[in-house]
Amino acid sequence: MSPGLLGAVLGVALVIVIGVSLTLGAASLSLAEVGAALWARLGGASVDPLVEGIVWDLRMPRIVTAALVGAGLGVAGVVMQAVTRNPLADPYLLGLSSGASFGAVAVLLAGLTFLLPVAAFAGALIAVVAALGLASAMGGLTPSRTVLAGVAVSAFAAALTSFVVFWFVTGDSYREVLSWLLGSVAGARWPEVLIAAGAFLVAGLPLLLTGRMLDAFAFGDTSAAALGINVPRTRWLMLGLAALLTGGLVSVSGSIGFVGLVLPHAVRLLVGPGHRALLPLSALAGGVFLVLADTLARTLFDPRELPVGVITALVGAPVFALLLLRSRART
Amino acid sequence: MSAAGARVEGLRVDELSTDGPSTDGLSAGGLRVSGLTVRIGGRILVNDVSFAAPAGAVTALVGPNGAGKSTLLRALVGAQSRVRGEVRVDGVVLGDLSRRERARIVAFVEQEAHTDLALSVRDTVALGRIPHDSLWRAPDAHSEALVDDALESLGIANLAERHIGTLSGGERQRVFVAQALAQQPSMLLLDEPTNHLDVAAQLHLLELLAHLAATGLTVVTALHDLSHAAAYSQHLVALRDGRMIAEGASDDVLTPEFVEGLYGVRAARTRNPITGRAGFAFGPGGV
Numbered sequence: 001m002s003p004g005l006l007g008a009v010l011g012v013a014l015v016i017v018i019g020v021s022l023t024l025g026a027a028s029l030s031l032a033e034v035g036a037a038l039w040a041r042l043g044g045a046s047v048d049p050l051v052e053g054i055v056w057d058l059r060m061p062r063i064v065t066a067a068l069v070g071a072g073l074g075v076a077g078v079v080m081q082a083v084t085r086n087p088l089a090d091p092y093l094l095g096l097s098s099g100a101s102f103g104a105v106a107v108l109l110a111g112l113t114f115l116l117p118v119a120a121f122a123g124a125l126i127a128v129v130a131a132l133g134l135a136s137a138m139g140g141l142t143p144s145r146t147v148l149a150g151v152a153v154s155a156f157a158a159a160l161t162s163f164v165v166f167w168f169v170t171g172d173s174y175r176e177v178l179s180w181l182l183g184s185v186a187g188a189r190w191p192e193v194l195i196a197a198g199a200f201l202v203a204g205l206p207l208l209l210t211g212r213m214l215d216a217f218a219f220g221d222t223s224a225a226a227l228g229i230n231v232p233r234t235r236w237l238m239l240g241l242a243a244l245l246t247g248g249l250v251s252v253s254g255s256i257g258f259v260g261l262v263l264p265h266a267v268r269l270l271v272g273p274g275h276r277a278l279l280p281l282s283a284l285a286g287g288v289f290l291v292l293a294d295t296l297a298r299t300l301f302d303p304r305e306l307p308v309g310v311i312t313a314l315v316g317a318p319v320f321a322l323l324l325l326r327s328r329a330r331t
Numbered sequence: 332m333s334a335a336g337a338r339v340e341g342l343r344v345d346e347l348s349t350d351g352p353s354t355d356g357l358s359a360g361g362l363r364v365s366g367l368t369v370r371i372g373g374r375i376l377v378n379d380v381s382f383a384a385p386a387g388a389v390t391a392l393v394g395p396n397g398a399g400k401s402t403l404l405r406a407l408v409g410a411q412s413r414v415r416g417e418v419r420v421d422g423v424v425l426g427d428l429s430r431r432e433r434a435r436i437v438a439f440v441e442q443e444a445h446t447d448l449a450l451s452v453r454d455t456v457a458l459g460r461i462p463h464d465s466l467w468r469a470p471d472a473h474s475e476a477l478v479d480d481a482l483e484s485l486g487i488a489n490l491a492e493r494h495i496g497t498l499s500g501g502e503r504q505r506v507f508v509a510q511a512l513a514q515q516p517s518m519l520l521l522d523e524p525t526n527h528l529d530v531a532a533q534l535h536l537l538e539l540l541a542h543l544a545a546t547g548l549t550v551v552t553a554l555h556d557l558s559h560a561a562a563y564s565q566h567l568v569a570l571r572d573g574r575m576i577a578e579g580a581s582d583d584v585l586t587p588e589f590v591e592g593l594y595g596v597r598a599a600r601t602r603n604p605i606t607g608r609a610g611f612a613f614g615p616g617g618v
Contacts, residue, residue, distance in 0.1 A: 087447050143447075198384075212466045215458060219444040225410035225440075227514075228434030228462040273448035276469070 001270045003277035010284040014067065021295040022059050026303065029055070031092045044273065055187065057195040065188035066187055066294040066308070067287040069253045072204050074286025075259020076242040078279055079207050083235045084132070084163060086143040090261035091124070091246040094146065097255030101181060102164075104254075108177075109168045113132075116183040117195055121247030127153050174248025183256035183309020185294055199248020203241040208283065210312045211276030218273070244328035256309045258316020259286050265323065271287035288311050360386030360421040361549045362407075362518055367416035369399075369406045376402040378573040379416075384551045384566055386421065386517070389544045391564035391581060392553040395594055398570040400553040401442065404520050406469040407551075408439040420518050420549070430587035434462035438511035440504070442522040446495065452506050453491040456481050459513030485539070501532025508539065519543060521552040525559065531612070535564045561585050563606065569593055 022034045029037075029051065030126065035053040040047045071089060080089040091097050103123025107115040134149035135141050169177050179186065188196075213234060216224040219230045263285040264278060271277050290308065293315070297308040347355045362384040369377040377399045384390035392400045397578075405411040407418060409430060420436050428436070438459070459481070460474045470478075482488040485505045490498065493560045495506065504524055511519055521540070525533040541563055554560045560567060560581060567581040571593060577584045590598040590611065597614040 085447070198485055209467055212461060213465065216461050218448050218455075218458060219441070220406060220445045220446075222408070222439070223409040223444055223458075225430070226408045226434060226437070226439040228429075228431035230430055231410075268449070272454070274454060275448055277373060324472060 003271045003274075003281060006267070006271055006281055007284065010281065010288055013288045014284060014291070018063055018067070019149075019292045022055055023061050024295060025054070026058060026297050027051075027054055027324065035078065051082050051284050061177035061190045061193045061276040062185055062188045062232035062294070063291055064193050064289045065185045065196050065252060066123060068193070069185060069249045069256060069292025070259055070286035070293075071283040072196070072200050072245050072249045072286070073256065073259035073290075074263045074284075075204050075207050075279060076245050077244045077286075078264045078275065078282045079210070079214065079238050080260070081264060082217050082275060083238045084141050084146055085217060085220060086141065086146045087207035087262070087265070088147050088320070090255035090258065092255060092259075092319075093154075093261065095131045095157060096124040096243055096246045097250055097257065098154040098161070099123035099125075099130075100250035101255045102161045103247070104180070104251050105161050105164055105177065109164060117199070117248050117251040120251035121244050123157070124243040124250065125240065127157060128239050133240070139229040151178055165281050179307050180254040182307035183254040183312065184297075184307040185253050186298070186305060186307075194250050196249055198247055203245035203248065204283070207238065207245070208279050211274070211279050214238075216277035216304055240244070254307075254309065257291070257313050259290060261323070262312075262316045262319045263289055265319070296298065305325075335510045360517070360547075361388075362551060363417075363419040364407070365444075367403065367406060367414065367418065369402050369415075370413045371402075375548065377406060377570075378387075378571075380570070380575045381416075381566045382575055382578045384518075384549055384568070386549045387544055388565040389540050389550045389552065389563055390566040390568060391560035392551060392568050392570065393555075393560055395465050396571035397572075399573040400570055402573075404439065404522050404551070404553060405572065406587075408437055408520055409433050410439075413541040430476055431462050434514065436516055436609050437518045437520065438516035439521070440507045440521040440524055442464075442512050442524075442526060443506060450495045451491065452487060452493050452495060452498070453478065455495050455506050456509045456513050459510040462514060477515070478513050480515040484512065485509045490555075499532070500528050501535060502594065504528060504536055505539075508536075512543075516548070518549040518551065521550070523553050523555055526558065527555070533559070545548050556589060557585065557598075558601075560604075561600075561610055562606070562608040578615065585609075585611075 007188060019031060019034070023029045023031055033047070033051055034055055036045070036047045037052045040052050041056050077090045080091065080094060081087055098118040100123045103119035104116055107119040108114070131149045131153040132141065132144065134152060135145040138145045138149065165177055216227045216229045225231050264282045267278055267281045267285050271281060276317070290312070293311040294308040297306040297311050300306065352367045364383070365378045365381045367377055368375060380403065383557065387582060392403065394400055402411065406414045406533060409425070423436065425437070427432050457478045460470055460478060464470045464474050474597070482491055485508060487502065487505050490502060495503065498506065524536055528536065537559055540550050554564070566578065567577070567584045568575060569577040569584065576593070577589065587598045587600055597616055599612045601610045601612045602608070603610050
């Protein structure tokens with residue numbers, strides 16, 4: 001499949017899932033009502049303020065947040081897979097998401113909500129440095145070592161988070177924190193959109209432009225150096241940006257797993273491994289996927305709601321297992 | 332064998348390299364290494380090595396396992412940190428260049444390059460354009476044409492859409508040489524390129540290196556097989572324990588006594604009854 005065609009398909013799919021998702025929910029709206037409500041806020045004829053509120057203030061920010069988080073995790077996954085040369089790398093599996101969660105929960109419970117994105121970024125950065133440092137100390141960044149190191153870091157960060165939650169969280173806020181830890185965009189309103197968009201703008205967009213540099217890593221560090229890449233500096237810069245992106249996203253959505261793993265692999269199967277196409281297409285695919293998953297999360301068991309992270313894990317974990325089987329077959 | 336030989340005859344490598352800087356200053360050209368030292372974790376792997384490799388010739392890098400051949404090549408290509416000393420190619424000090432500028436002069440064929448990605452042959456060769464292309468835009472038509480030329484000149488245009496993982500060892504090696512040529516270098520470095528190749532693919536590769544050198548390229552290759560070194564290199568550098576122990580015309584350096592001293596085996600010069608070229612026969616024991 002040509003990258004242009006897949007891009008067009010994903011673009012159309014994104015518009016469709018957003019449109020459909022806007023109609024679904026406790027109050028079922030028709031596409032025409034949604035259209036009228038969208039148009040009303042943009043200066044068109046006014047509609048029932050309740051409908052306009054549902055579309056613009058409840059559903060839209062949640063959907064846009066899901067799209068941004070999905071896109072960002074897709075990009076972060078591609079970048080991490082390329083610079084660690086590890087097809088299994090993903091912000092969730094390497095512990096970035098857990099690190100970010102711990103940072104976020106810690107400042108949240110300390111009442112320093114304004115520090116949320118910063119703390120999440122710091123947590124993600126410490127986690128990725130710890131995971132890759134551990135993998136290097138084990139003898140080099142092979143896929144299995146990197147994943148094992150990620151598991152160790154992830155478990156440690158999760159234990160810290162559980163401790164903090166267990167010690168400080170009481171009553172109603174418990175359910176809220178738990179839902180956030182499992183990964184959810186349920187609470188997202190326009191301020192959250194702003195944070196997710198900011199993270200994507202600052203860290204995601206620059207990463208989208210690094211395709212050719214990521215290509216150079218295909219045959220490893222020596223080969224990348226021979227092609228004129230400053231390997232250590234490029235690797236850490238990219239991982240730093242991926243941590244910034246993950247941290248920003250986790251601070252609004254909690255840790256949503258497997259998006260960065262599953263979507264890039266699916267896109268690779270369709271258009272091949274060239275990163276100049278893979279990066280933007282994985283962003284688009286991640287956006288479509290997460291909007292879809294979140295729509296399912298809030299409608300499948302209506303009126304009860306699943307955290308979207310449960311859905312992505314239900315899809316992602318089997319795919320991860322398949323990838324493990326494939327990488328085993330090769331070695 | 333005849334098929335492989337015929338394809339070597341059909342090379343158009345000369346057309347490829349006219350674009351590159353390799354035609355400049357052939358006489359003052361080539362590689363000059365002075366006082367090169369590489370440390371890794373407190374150990375000195377390459378110790379104060381100085382030698383020259385003339386342009387337009389194949390220079391063989393020989394020595395026992397662990398002599399520092401790979402480390403030396405990696406240092407020359409800029410993939411090694413903690414390197415001291417000066418390296419000049421065609422008079423240009425590599426240390427003064429940016430990494431990208433260096434990658435336009437020096438290309439490297441690794442010993443065992445591997446990828447998990449499902450790259451096609453063409454994708455792989457196109458990586459060689461990275462030092463020349465803008466990192467932000469799609470490769471231009473000129474760049475694409477040079478990739479086609481590289482595929483063509485190595486006789487692998489018919490493999491262009493094949494997945495790199497499905498190739499034979501000899502085909503893979505030609506893909507990596509094509510990638511290196513797409514870099515339009517004036518110096519080509521190779522680390523034991525005949526490893527794991529069958530005899531036909533070995534000879535094909537060595538003939539190819541001779542042909543590339545004849546177009547003016549400086550070719551430096553680590554070789555284990557001393558008969559190959561004797562038959563295909565004009566110049567030779569011998570390393571042991573990170574130190575250079577001999578440099579000169581291959582015919583002069585590669586005496587049986589020298590080989591016996593270097594490897595601790597018995598050695599005798601032979602003549603290949605088919606090609607008439609120099610070679611070596613070995614026996615255990617020795618000095």
